[in-house]
Amino acid sequence: MQNILQEPIEDYLNEKSNNFGGNSLADKFRNQFPQQIEKIIIDKIRFKVIGSPGKGNWTECPWIAILDTLITETPQKGYYPVLLFRSDMTGVYLSLNQGVTDVIENYKREAKSVLKLRAEDFRAKLDIGKTNLVEKIQLHSSTKNAKHYEAGNIIAKFYSSDNLPNNEELRSDILKFLNYYENLTYSDTSFSEEPEYGFEKKQIRLHKRIERNSNISKKVKKIKGYQCEACSMNFRDKYGELGDKYIEAHHLIPISTLGIGKFRVDYKNDFAILCSNCHSMIHRLKDPSDLEQLKKIVLKNFT
Ligand SMILES: [Zn+2]
Ligand SMILES: [Zn+2]
The missing domain is CATH 3.30.920 (Metal Transport, Frataxin; Chain A)
Structure with missing residues:
Protein backbone atom coordinates (compact mmCIF):
# COMPACT_ATOMS: atom_id res chain seq x y z
CA MET A 1 0.00 0.00 0.00
CA SER A 187 -19.84 15.55 18.03
CA ASP A 188 -22.08 17.35 15.59
CA THR A 189 -24.35 19.28 17.92
CA SER A 190 -26.93 20.22 15.33
CA PHE A 191 -29.03 17.32 16.55
CA SER A 192 -31.18 17.69 19.63
CA GLU A 193 -29.85 15.87 22.62
CA GLU A 194 -32.87 14.50 24.39
CA PRO A 195 -31.79 11.47 26.38
CA GLU A 196 -33.21 8.27 24.97
CA TYR A 197 -33.01 5.25 27.21
CA GLY A 198 -29.32 5.35 27.86
CA PHE A 199 -28.07 4.58 24.39
CA GLU A 200 -24.71 6.00 23.71
CA LYS A 201 -24.94 9.53 22.33
CA LYS A 202 -22.76 8.41 19.47
CA GLN A 203 -25.26 5.76 18.49
CA ILE A 204 -28.22 8.12 18.67
CA ARG A 205 -26.38 10.56 16.45
CA LEU A 206 -25.54 7.87 13.96
CA HIS A 207 -29.20 6.82 13.95
CA LYS A 208 -30.28 10.40 13.28
CA ARG A 209 -27.66 10.94 10.67
CA ILE A 210 -28.84 7.86 8.82
CA GLU A 211 -32.42 9.11 9.01
CA ARG A 212 -31.58 12.62 7.93
CA ASN A 213 -29.41 11.57 5.05
CA SER A 214 -31.41 12.80 2.10
CA ASN A 215 -30.03 10.22 -0.32
CA ILE A 216 -31.07 7.39 1.94
CA SER A 217 -34.49 8.77 2.76
CA LYS A 218 -35.22 9.56 -0.87
CA LYS A 219 -34.59 5.95 -1.81
CA VAL A 220 -36.62 4.65 1.14
CA LYS A 221 -39.58 6.86 0.26
CA LYS A 222 -39.42 5.82 -3.35
CA ILE A 223 -39.77 2.20 -2.27
CA LYS A 224 -42.25 2.65 0.56
CA GLY A 225 -44.38 5.61 -0.41
CA TYR A 226 -45.77 8.40 1.76
CA GLN A 227 -48.31 6.87 4.08
CA CYS A 228 -47.44 6.48 7.77
CA GLU A 229 -46.97 2.80 8.52
CA ALA A 230 -48.20 3.18 12.09
CA CYS A 231 -51.28 5.42 11.85
CA SER A 232 -51.92 5.51 8.08
CA MET A 233 -51.79 9.30 8.07
CA ASN A 234 -50.85 10.89 4.77
CA PHE A 235 -49.63 14.49 4.77
CA ARG A 236 -51.13 15.10 1.36
CA ASP A 237 -54.64 14.23 2.69
CA LYS A 238 -54.32 16.62 5.58
CA TYR A 239 -52.31 19.50 4.13
CA GLY A 240 -52.99 19.24 0.41
CA GLU A 241 -50.26 20.46 -1.90
CA LEU A 242 -48.12 21.58 1.06
CA GLY A 243 -47.91 18.04 2.41
CA ASP A 244 -47.21 16.45 -0.93
CA LYS A 245 -44.46 13.83 -0.71
CA TYR A 246 -43.65 14.68 2.90
CA ILE A 247 -42.99 11.80 5.30
CA GLU A 248 -40.14 10.73 7.59
CA ALA A 249 -37.93 7.67 7.39
CA HIS A 250 -37.20 5.87 10.65
CA HIS A 251 -34.22 3.52 10.83
CA LEU A 252 -35.38 0.28 12.42
CA ILE A 253 -32.02 -1.26 13.27
CA PRO A 254 -31.71 -1.28 17.09
CA ILE A 255 -29.71 1.78 18.08
CA SER A 256 -27.70 -0.25 20.56
CA THR A 257 -26.20 -2.30 17.73
CA LEU A 258 -25.03 0.67 15.69
CA GLY A 259 -21.34 1.36 15.66
CA ILE A 260 -18.24 1.91 13.67
CA GLY A 261 -18.20 -0.23 10.59
CA LYS A 262 -21.46 -1.97 11.44
CA PHE A 263 -23.81 0.10 9.37
CA ARG A 264 -25.34 -1.48 6.27
CA VAL A 265 -28.16 -0.05 4.22
CA ASP A 266 -31.15 -2.17 3.34
CA TYR A 267 -33.63 0.36 2.02
CA LYS A 268 -36.50 -2.06 1.95
CA ASN A 269 -36.24 -3.75 5.32
CA ASP A 270 -34.33 -1.43 7.62
CA PHE A 271 -36.69 1.54 7.52
CA ALA A 272 -40.23 2.45 8.48
CA ILE A 273 -42.09 5.34 6.89
CA LEU A 274 -43.70 7.39 9.67
CA CYS A 275 -45.53 10.68 10.13
CA SER A 276 -43.79 13.16 12.42
CA ASN A 277 -45.97 12.27 15.43
CA CYS A 278 -45.46 8.54 15.10
CA HIS A 279 -41.77 9.12 14.52
CA SER A 280 -41.49 11.03 17.79
CA MET A 281 -43.50 8.38 19.61
CA ILE A 282 -41.51 5.41 18.33
CA HIS A 283 -38.42 7.10 19.73
CA ARG A 284 -40.08 7.10 23.16
CA LEU A 285 -40.46 3.34 23.13
CA LYS A 286 -37.96 1.34 25.10
CA ASP A 287 -37.12 -0.34 21.83
CA PRO A 288 -37.41 2.25 19.02
CA SER A 289 -37.09 -0.52 16.47
CA ASP A 290 -40.39 -2.09 17.56
CA LEU A 291 -42.79 -0.88 14.88
CA GLU A 292 -45.35 -3.58 15.76
CA GLN A 293 -45.69 -2.26 19.29
CA LEU A 294 -46.30 1.26 18.05
CA LYS A 295 -48.95 -0.04 15.65
CA LYS A 296 -50.69 -1.82 18.54
CA ILE A 297 -50.67 1.32 20.65
CA VAL A 298 -52.13 3.39 17.81
CA LEU A 299 -54.85 0.80 17.24
CA LYS A 300 -55.70 0.51 20.92
CA ASN A 301 -56.14 4.26 21.33
CA PHE A 302 -57.97 4.78 18.10
CA THR A 303 -61.25 6.60 18.64
ZN1 LIG B 1 -48.33 8.23 12.01
ZN1 LIG C 1 -36.05 7.58 14.00
Whole structure:
Protein backbone atom coordinates (compact mmCIF):
# COMPACT_ATOMS: atom_id res chain seq x y z
CA MET A 1 0.00 0.00 0.00
CA GLN A 2 2.97 2.26 0.51
CA ASN A 3 3.15 2.47 -3.30
CA ILE A 4 0.13 4.79 -3.16
CA LEU A 5 2.49 7.43 -1.82
CA GLN A 6 5.76 6.36 -3.37
CA GLU A 7 4.72 6.01 -7.01
CA PRO A 8 3.28 9.53 -7.35
CA ILE A 9 6.19 11.05 -5.39
CA GLU A 10 8.66 9.38 -7.77
CA ASP A 11 6.80 9.57 -11.07
CA TYR A 12 4.09 12.24 -11.02
CA LEU A 13 6.20 15.17 -12.19
CA ASN A 14 7.61 13.12 -15.07
CA GLU A 15 4.25 11.72 -16.04
CA LYS A 16 2.78 15.20 -15.96
CA SER A 17 4.82 16.09 -19.01
CA ASN A 18 3.15 13.22 -20.86
CA ASN A 19 -0.34 13.02 -22.31
CA PHE A 20 -3.05 12.93 -19.69
CA GLY A 21 -5.39 10.68 -21.65
CA GLY A 22 -4.60 6.98 -21.23
CA ASN A 23 -1.79 7.67 -18.73
CA SER A 24 -1.32 4.72 -16.41
CA LEU A 25 -0.39 6.73 -13.30
CA ALA A 26 -3.46 8.93 -13.82
CA ASP A 27 -5.50 5.78 -14.11
CA LYS A 28 -4.06 4.42 -10.87
CA PHE A 29 -5.34 7.53 -9.08
CA ARG A 30 -8.84 6.76 -10.30
CA ASN A 31 -8.85 3.00 -9.76
CA GLN A 32 -6.00 1.06 -8.23
CA PHE A 33 -5.06 3.44 -5.40
CA PRO A 34 -8.65 3.88 -4.16
CA GLN A 35 -9.19 0.13 -4.32
CA GLN A 36 -6.10 -0.46 -2.18
CA ILE A 37 -7.43 1.89 0.46
CA GLU A 38 -10.88 0.34 0.30
CA LYS A 39 -9.33 -2.94 1.41
CA ILE A 40 -8.63 -1.58 4.87
CA ILE A 41 -12.12 -0.15 5.34
CA ILE A 42 -14.59 -2.45 7.02
CA ASP A 43 -17.78 -0.89 5.80
CA LYS A 44 -17.56 -0.72 2.05
CA ILE A 45 -21.14 0.35 1.54
CA ARG A 46 -20.93 3.37 3.77
CA PHE A 47 -17.47 4.58 2.77
CA LYS A 48 -16.46 5.52 -0.74
CA VAL A 49 -12.87 6.12 -1.85
CA ILE A 50 -12.29 8.48 -4.77
CA GLY A 51 -8.99 9.58 -6.29
CA SER A 52 -8.23 12.23 -8.87
CA PRO A 53 -5.19 13.19 -10.96
CA GLY A 54 -7.27 16.06 -12.38
CA LYS A 55 -10.21 16.43 -14.67
CA GLY A 56 -9.37 16.62 -18.35
CA ASN A 57 -5.80 17.53 -17.48
CA TRP A 58 -3.20 16.99 -14.78
CA THR A 59 -3.92 18.72 -11.50
CA GLU A 60 -1.01 20.15 -9.52
CA CYS A 61 -1.97 18.41 -6.30
CA PRO A 62 -3.53 14.99 -6.96
CA TRP A 63 -5.60 13.50 -4.17
CA ILE A 64 -7.38 10.42 -2.85
CA ALA A 65 -10.37 11.04 -0.56
CA ILE A 66 -12.29 8.73 1.77
CA LEU A 67 -15.94 9.77 1.94
CA ASP A 68 -18.43 8.75 4.60
CA THR A 69 -21.56 8.78 2.45
CA LEU A 70 -23.59 9.71 5.54
CA ILE A 71 -21.71 13.01 5.50
CA THR A 72 -21.15 13.54 1.81
CA GLU A 73 -21.46 11.69 -1.47
CA THR A 74 -19.01 13.96 -3.24
CA PRO A 75 -15.57 15.41 -2.49
CA GLN A 76 -16.93 18.82 -3.49
CA LYS A 77 -18.91 19.08 -0.25
CA GLY A 78 -18.69 18.25 3.42
CA TYR A 79 -15.52 17.01 5.10
CA TYR A 80 -13.39 13.90 4.82
CA PRO A 81 -9.87 12.49 5.18
CA VAL A 82 -7.80 12.90 2.04
CA LEU A 83 -4.29 12.11 0.86
CA LEU A 84 -3.12 15.38 -0.69
CA PHE A 85 0.14 15.56 -2.62
CA ARG A 86 2.28 18.67 -2.74
CA SER A 87 2.65 20.05 -6.25
CA ASP A 88 6.44 19.64 -6.19
CA MET A 89 6.11 16.11 -4.75
CA THR A 90 8.33 16.94 -1.79
CA GLY A 91 5.73 15.27 0.36
CA VAL A 92 2.14 14.27 0.91
CA TYR A 93 -0.41 15.03 3.62
CA LEU A 94 -2.98 12.80 5.18
CA SER A 95 -5.42 15.61 5.87
CA LEU A 96 -8.81 15.82 7.44
CA ASN A 97 -10.10 18.44 5.06
CA GLN A 98 -13.22 20.00 3.60
CA GLY A 99 -14.89 19.93 0.23
CA VAL A 100 -13.93 23.28 -1.24
CA THR A 101 -15.96 23.50 -4.47
CA ASP A 102 -19.27 23.94 -2.74
CA VAL A 103 -17.91 26.57 -0.36
CA ILE A 104 -16.28 28.50 -3.23
CA GLU A 105 -19.57 28.50 -5.13
CA ASN A 106 -21.53 29.73 -2.15
CA TYR A 107 -19.11 32.21 -0.59
CA LYS A 108 -16.95 33.30 -3.52
CA ARG A 109 -14.22 35.63 -2.18
CA GLU A 110 -15.10 34.83 1.40
CA ALA A 111 -14.64 31.11 0.81
CA LYS A 112 -11.17 30.92 2.31
CA SER A 113 -12.23 32.63 5.51
CA VAL A 114 -15.27 30.38 5.77
CA LEU A 115 -13.13 27.26 5.33
CA LYS A 116 -10.68 28.51 7.96
CA LEU A 117 -13.42 29.26 10.45
CA ARG A 118 -15.04 25.90 9.93
CA ALA A 119 -11.69 24.16 10.27
CA GLU A 120 -11.16 25.89 13.60
CA ASP A 121 -14.59 24.88 14.75
CA PHE A 122 -13.98 21.26 13.75
CA ARG A 123 -10.65 21.29 15.56
CA ALA A 124 -12.29 22.51 18.73
CA LYS A 125 -14.76 19.64 18.55
CA LEU A 126 -12.05 17.08 17.95
CA ASP A 127 -10.00 18.05 20.97
CA ILE A 128 -7.07 15.82 20.07
CA GLY A 129 -4.58 17.35 22.45
CA LYS A 130 -0.87 17.14 21.80
CA THR A 131 0.07 15.14 18.75
CA ASN A 132 2.42 15.38 15.83
CA LEU A 133 -0.46 16.53 13.67
CA VAL A 134 -0.34 19.90 11.96
CA GLU A 135 -2.95 22.61 11.57
CA LYS A 136 -1.30 24.32 8.62
CA ILE A 137 -0.46 22.59 5.38
CA GLN A 138 1.57 23.87 2.44
CA LEU A 139 0.85 22.40 -0.94
CA HIS A 140 3.40 24.58 -2.77
CA SER A 141 0.88 25.48 -5.41
CA SER A 142 -0.84 28.72 -6.28
CA THR A 143 -3.92 27.15 -7.86
CA LYS A 144 -7.28 28.13 -6.45
CA ASN A 145 -8.13 24.63 -5.26
CA ALA A 146 -4.78 24.16 -3.53
CA LYS A 147 -5.13 27.48 -1.71
CA HIS A 148 -8.59 26.52 -0.56
CA TYR A 149 -7.50 23.07 0.55
CA GLU A 150 -4.83 24.77 2.64
CA ALA A 151 -7.53 26.88 4.25
CA GLY A 152 -9.82 23.89 4.72
CA ASN A 153 -7.32 21.73 6.55
CA ILE A 154 -8.63 20.64 9.95
CA ILE A 155 -5.66 18.50 10.96
CA ALA A 156 -3.04 16.69 8.95
CA LYS A 157 -0.06 14.42 9.14
CA PHE A 158 2.83 15.19 6.85
CA TYR A 159 4.96 12.56 5.15
CA SER A 160 8.12 13.95 3.65
CA SER A 161 9.18 12.38 0.34
CA ASP A 162 12.41 11.14 1.92
CA ASN A 163 10.64 9.64 4.88
CA LEU A 164 7.51 7.88 3.68
CA PRO A 165 5.66 5.61 6.11
CA ASN A 166 5.68 1.85 5.65
CA ASN A 167 2.48 -0.10 4.96
CA GLU A 168 1.63 -0.70 8.58
CA GLU A 169 2.14 2.93 9.59
CA LEU A 170 0.07 4.25 6.71
CA ARG A 171 -2.68 1.77 7.42
CA SER A 172 -2.82 2.68 11.07
CA ASP A 173 -2.71 6.41 10.30
CA ILE A 174 -5.64 6.09 7.91
CA LEU A 175 -7.63 4.17 10.50
CA LYS A 176 -6.77 6.83 13.07
CA PHE A 177 -8.05 9.54 10.75
CA LEU A 178 -11.22 7.57 10.08
CA ASN A 179 -11.68 7.53 13.82
CA TYR A 180 -11.29 11.31 14.02
CA TYR A 181 -13.76 11.51 11.16
CA GLU A 182 -16.30 9.50 13.12
CA ASN A 183 -15.74 11.52 16.26
CA LEU A 184 -16.32 14.71 14.34
CA THR A 185 -19.54 13.36 12.95
CA TYR A 186 -20.87 12.37 16.33
CA SER A 187 -19.84 15.55 18.03
CA ASP A 188 -22.08 17.35 15.59
CA THR A 189 -24.35 19.28 17.92
CA SER A 190 -26.93 20.22 15.33
CA PHE A 191 -29.03 17.32 16.55
CA SER A 192 -31.18 17.69 19.63
CA GLU A 193 -29.85 15.87 22.62
CA GLU A 194 -32.87 14.50 24.39
CA PRO A 195 -31.79 11.47 26.38
CA GLU A 196 -33.21 8.27 24.97
CA TYR A 197 -33.01 5.25 27.21
CA GLY A 198 -29.32 5.35 27.86
CA PHE A 199 -28.07 4.58 24.39
CA GLU A 200 -24.71 6.00 23.71
CA LYS A 201 -24.94 9.53 22.33
CA LYS A 202 -22.76 8.41 19.47
CA GLN A 203 -25.26 5.76 18.49
CA ILE A 204 -28.22 8.12 18.67
CA ARG A 205 -26.38 10.56 16.45
CA LEU A 206 -25.54 7.87 13.96
CA HIS A 207 -29.20 6.82 13.95
CA LYS A 208 -30.28 10.40 13.28
CA ARG A 209 -27.66 10.94 10.67
CA ILE A 210 -28.84 7.86 8.82
CA GLU A 211 -32.42 9.11 9.01
CA ARG A 212 -31.58 12.62 7.93
CA ASN A 213 -29.41 11.57 5.05
CA SER A 214 -31.41 12.80 2.10
CA ASN A 215 -30.03 10.22 -0.32
CA ILE A 216 -31.07 7.39 1.94
CA SER A 217 -34.49 8.77 2.76
CA LYS A 218 -35.22 9.56 -0.87
CA LYS A 219 -34.59 5.95 -1.81
CA VAL A 220 -36.62 4.65 1.14
CA LYS A 221 -39.58 6.86 0.26
CA LYS A 222 -39.42 5.82 -3.35
CA ILE A 223 -39.77 2.20 -2.27
CA LYS A 224 -42.25 2.65 0.56
CA GLY A 225 -44.38 5.61 -0.41
CA TYR A 226 -45.77 8.40 1.76
CA GLN A 227 -48.31 6.87 4.08
CA CYS A 228 -47.44 6.48 7.77
CA GLU A 229 -46.97 2.80 8.52
CA ALA A 230 -48.20 3.18 12.09
CA CYS A 231 -51.28 5.42 11.85
CA SER A 232 -51.92 5.51 8.08
CA MET A 233 -51.79 9.30 8.07
CA ASN A 234 -50.85 10.89 4.77
CA PHE A 235 -49.63 14.49 4.77
CA ARG A 236 -51.13 15.10 1.36
CA ASP A 237 -54.64 14.23 2.69
CA LYS A 238 -54.32 16.62 5.58
CA TYR A 239 -52.31 19.50 4.13
CA GLY A 240 -52.99 19.24 0.41
CA GLU A 241 -50.26 20.46 -1.90
CA LEU A 242 -48.12 21.58 1.06
CA GLY A 243 -47.91 18.04 2.41
CA ASP A 244 -47.21 16.45 -0.93
CA LYS A 245 -44.46 13.83 -0.71
CA TYR A 246 -43.65 14.68 2.90
CA ILE A 247 -42.99 11.80 5.30
CA GLU A 248 -40.14 10.73 7.59
CA ALA A 249 -37.93 7.67 7.39
CA HIS A 250 -37.20 5.87 10.65
CA HIS A 251 -34.22 3.52 10.83
CA LEU A 252 -35.38 0.28 12.42
CA ILE A 253 -32.02 -1.26 13.27
CA PRO A 254 -31.71 -1.28 17.09
CA ILE A 255 -29.71 1.78 18.08
CA SER A 256 -27.70 -0.25 20.56
CA THR A 257 -26.20 -2.30 17.73
CA LEU A 258 -25.03 0.67 15.69
CA GLY A 259 -21.34 1.36 15.66
CA ILE A 260 -18.24 1.91 13.67
CA GLY A 261 -18.20 -0.23 10.59
CA LYS A 262 -21.46 -1.97 11.44
CA PHE A 263 -23.81 0.10 9.37
CA ARG A 264 -25.34 -1.48 6.27
CA VAL A 265 -28.16 -0.05 4.22
CA ASP A 266 -31.15 -2.17 3.34
CA TYR A 267 -33.63 0.36 2.02
CA LYS A 268 -36.50 -2.06 1.95
CA ASN A 269 -36.24 -3.75 5.32
CA ASP A 270 -34.33 -1.43 7.62
CA PHE A 271 -36.69 1.54 7.52
CA ALA A 272 -40.23 2.45 8.48
CA ILE A 273 -42.09 5.34 6.89
CA LEU A 274 -43.70 7.39 9.67
CA CYS A 275 -45.53 10.68 10.13
CA SER A 276 -43.79 13.16 12.42
CA ASN A 277 -45.97 12.27 15.43
CA CYS A 278 -45.46 8.54 15.10
CA HIS A 279 -41.77 9.12 14.52
CA SER A 280 -41.49 11.03 17.79
CA MET A 281 -43.50 8.38 19.61
CA ILE A 282 -41.51 5.41 18.33
CA HIS A 283 -38.42 7.10 19.73
CA ARG A 284 -40.08 7.10 23.16
CA LEU A 285 -40.46 3.34 23.13
CA LYS A 286 -37.96 1.34 25.10
CA ASP A 287 -37.12 -0.34 21.83
CA PRO A 288 -37.41 2.25 19.02
CA SER A 289 -37.09 -0.52 16.47
CA ASP A 290 -40.39 -2.09 17.56
CA LEU A 291 -42.79 -0.88 14.88
CA GLU A 292 -45.35 -3.58 15.76
CA GLN A 293 -45.69 -2.26 19.29
CA LEU A 294 -46.30 1.26 18.05
CA LYS A 295 -48.95 -0.04 15.65
CA LYS A 296 -50.69 -1.82 18.54
CA ILE A 297 -50.67 1.32 20.65
CA VAL A 298 -52.13 3.39 17.81
CA LEU A 299 -54.85 0.80 17.24
CA LYS A 300 -55.70 0.51 20.92
CA ASN A 301 -56.14 4.26 21.33
CA PHE A 302 -57.97 4.78 18.10
CA THR A 303 -61.25 6.60 18.64
ZN1 LIG B 1 -48.33 8.23 12.01
ZN1 LIG C 1 -36.05 7.58 14.00
